[in-house]
Each structure stands twice: as C-alpha cells, then as structure tokens.
Amino acid sequence: MVIVRRVVRAIGWTSIVAGLLILGFVVQQLFVTTWLSQQQQEALTEQAEEHFATVEIDEVEYVPPSTTGTVSVGTEEGTNGSISEGATGTTTERGEPLTPKKRTLLVESTPDKGTAFAIIRIPTIERLQDGWTVVEGVRLRDLKNGAGHMPNTPLPGQPGNAVISGHRTTHGAPFHEFEELNPGDIIEVDTALGTHTYEVRETIIVRPTEMWVTEPRDGAWLTLTTCHPKFSARQRLIVFAEMVDGPNWETIYA
Amino acid sequence: MKRWFLSLPGPMAVKIVIAAVIVIVALVALFYFYDWIGTNLLDTGGTIG
Helix, strand or coil, X not given: CHHHHHHHHHHHHHHHHHHHHHHHHXXXXXXXXHHHHHXXXXXXXXXXXXXXXXXXXXXXXXXXXXXXXXEECCCCCCECCCEECCCCCCECXXXXXXXXXXXXXXXXXXXXXXXXXXXXXXXXXXXXXXXXXXXXXXXXXXXXXXXXXXXXXXXXXXXXXXXEECCCCCCCCCCCCHHHCCCCCEEEEEXXXXXXXXXXXXXXXXXXCCHHHHCXXXXXXXEEEEEECCCCCCEEEEEEEEEEECCCHHHHHC | CHHHHHCCCCCXXXXXXXXXXXXXXXXXXXXXXXXXXXXXXXXXXXXXX
C-alpha cells in the first residue's frame, strides 16, 4: 500500500512538473518572444526611419530585359540590383537594330546585416496594417527582431525577385494570417526610395528546400515566405506579389 | 525542496543567495532551451533553403 502511494505521488509530481514545463514553453514561445519582438520593433522602426533619411540613393541606367541580351542594374559598388536572364532579340521585327530607351532606376546601397531598412504593410491583415520592420538578413537573430530580407535577392522596389521571410507563430508572428491573402490583395513596402506597391498574384505551399521560389523573375516581384502549417516548420507558405506602383514601377514596366 | 535548500552551504543569507543564483541560471537555461526547440521545430522563421 505504501509503495502504491509512493508511485502515485511520484507520477503526480512528475505530471505537475511536466505540465508546468510545457506551459512555460507555450508562454515563452507565444507571449515572451512576441513581447521581445515588439520591444525590438519599436527600436527597429526608429532605425528604419533613420536609414530612410541617411542612406545613399543612386540613379543607374536600366535597360529592360526584352531589348538586350543581358541586363544588369546596380552595378556600382555597394548597390543592390538584379540580373535578368532569358532576354531575346536585339533587332526589331523589320530587322532594324534596336536602340533601348534609356531608363533611370533608383537604387539604394545594400544595408548591413541586421539593419532595419524597410517597413512592410498589408492593409487586409490586421497585425500588418501599421507595418512591420524588415531587416537585412535571414539569420535566426535577424528574424527574431523583424521580417528578414534574403541576401543575394534584390531589395524591395528593384527589378527581379525580392524575398522576405518572417515568423508565422512566434516572435510577433508577423506573417500569421498569410493564408487569408488572396490574389489582388495589396502589399506595400516602404524603403528609402518611397513606397512600393505590390499586388498578390498567387499563394502556394512548398517544401522548405524548394529554392526555385527565390529565383529571379522578369519585372519586379516580392516573394514572402513563412512556415506552414501554423506551429510547424514542415512546409513553407509562399506569397508571390508583383509590383503595381512605386518609384521604379514606370522604369521597370514602361 | 526544503531539504535541498537547507543542504546548501553557509548561513541562511548565503543559502538564499546561492538558491537565487541557481534558480536564475536554471530559468535562463530553460529560456534558451525553449528558444532552441521553438526555432527548430515550431517556427524557423520561414526561410527557404
């Protein structure tokens, strides 16, 4: 009888401790990380505004991919542009040499890793109506503070495919309601150049290793990536959005 | 718990300090452990590759 009582007591205490540890995990992940991210967001928003005011903006020549073999922008040291591939043709239909119209693209210098340089806003998603700061880089410590811009992809507002990742359920969960996004929804990204407006074209679910979603695209695209399903890192929810307005829109799409 | 506390070395004031340090270190370690589990299993931040 005494042994049974001891076993029951041990099971009881073990259950209580296990329950407290699990409760602590849930509280830490859902509330503590979010609280810490929100504190960081306030500081990062100030940092982004300071970045807007101080970053160097250059004008570079942009030749649309449809008129030449290779296009490169942002060739000056320290600028972030993109290279578009797959261009065809250097003559008109009549066989006359094509002289591309000179277009000027605004580019900003690439921010240092961990630096806040943009603010993303999605009017149809409540928690992103006021904006969430984007930092350069997708290291774990970058993403704990804000959404992260994937290095080696163009900055938002530039031609190509700008990729931004963000948490779905922890650390403020900026991309929590992404399954509610529909084609036609608007995404705005503020950078030092101004506000770039994108329109959602498609949302898909892929494996975390499917790098093709980050590959360059013709035009100017914004690709947002987050974990899927909620509370799991098994898959990725991808939102593809195309630029429909902004300081570089006319240059890229004219 | 009471037995563990009383087994700590030194007078009562020292016992309290040692216990407080142990509890704080344990909580910090638990915090980082939770963080590690969370970022590896629950939500990696949605990165690709």
